[in-house]
Amino acid sequence: MNQKTEVPRADSPAQTSEFSPDAVRILVALTVSTLILVFVFERNVFNLNLYGRYLHSFIFPWVLAGGQTIGNGLHEFSGETPAVLSLAERLEALLSLMIGFVIGPTLFFFGWQHKRKERASGSADSVLKGSGVIFTIGAILTFLIALPSVPAALMRANAEHQLRNAQAIQSNKDAIINEFDVLANSAFQFRILPHELGGGSGSFVGYVIPHGMSDTEEASYIAMVSADTIAFQARSAKYPSATARCVLNKEGNFVPTEWRYNGDFE
């Protein structure tokens, strides 16, 4: 295909009108700003580290919030009180929200409305106008920040729910393990006591889980007894599909290879 084989029609506007002056001005200004942002400030090309952190991170509010949450967690973990947000950090958050959720959609919808009005009035849109550039910028901000925030919020809520659920299950599992320990002590006490004192005289046979310990807030327990071993099985009261099982040997120790978890405890 040859370049410029199409001859401009006599009634077509001159080539200079392909771009309006304001569109060119806006584009050049944005280009220069972008190059300065990316290559001078951010990349620290000329050692102009004016800001001290990556600028791109504050365009997404959730990145800021995530960073702050991790920072708070690290502070808590190291025994420090989480620092109060500085004014700069608050301004960052405000700017981030303004750009993503106010300025971007506003430019986008105003540009859209402007285009619709132009179409309705029948005015030709063959000229690249400043409003078109602004509309595109608004669309990019909207589709890059505002719209992705919806699935991001849903995913965050889902992740939080899953995390809380996993924590609750783990908490229940830990409580059951603790109660297994209490039952093991009780069973071993029974084993070492003579018959005369209500024990098993060296055997687990005859052991019954004491009243009040077979059904607790955490789980219900059953014991499967033989002379030298006793197996405890627990069914979670909070997660009925979850079960745990352990075996106690004649020395009163849990057999490490006999721990079993099923259902939600897996």
Add this chain to the structure above:
Amino acid sequence: MNLFKKIDWRWVGIGYCFFVVFHLLPTYFMIDMDPMEQGFWLFVGLAVIGFYIGYRSRGITIVEPAISAFLYDLTLLLEFKDLWGRTLSHSWGILYVWGLSTLIITVFCAWMGEVFQARKEAKLAAKP
């Protein structure tokens, strides 16, 4: 020589601005996003800009976005920082592949834009 005389250098400039504002800037803001999304955008963004220039410009404009893309690639070379005597963090092979892909995608999509533009004009001309 004749070919270069016919090049519309204004579209070269505007195309370069498009690449910087509508490709580099979003790419820059996508640094924290998923690498798959970034990779997708790197190529799709070029395609969209090439298509737009081909579709929007009067006459046939295919070499112009290619030149803009080449200038844009030169700008991106600054990212590798070797111009300031620092370590080149990427291999030259990747640079060749990226540069070539940029040109191919831009030229192809500008041509597609021209095809769509011609169809649109034909439809308009066919209207009574």
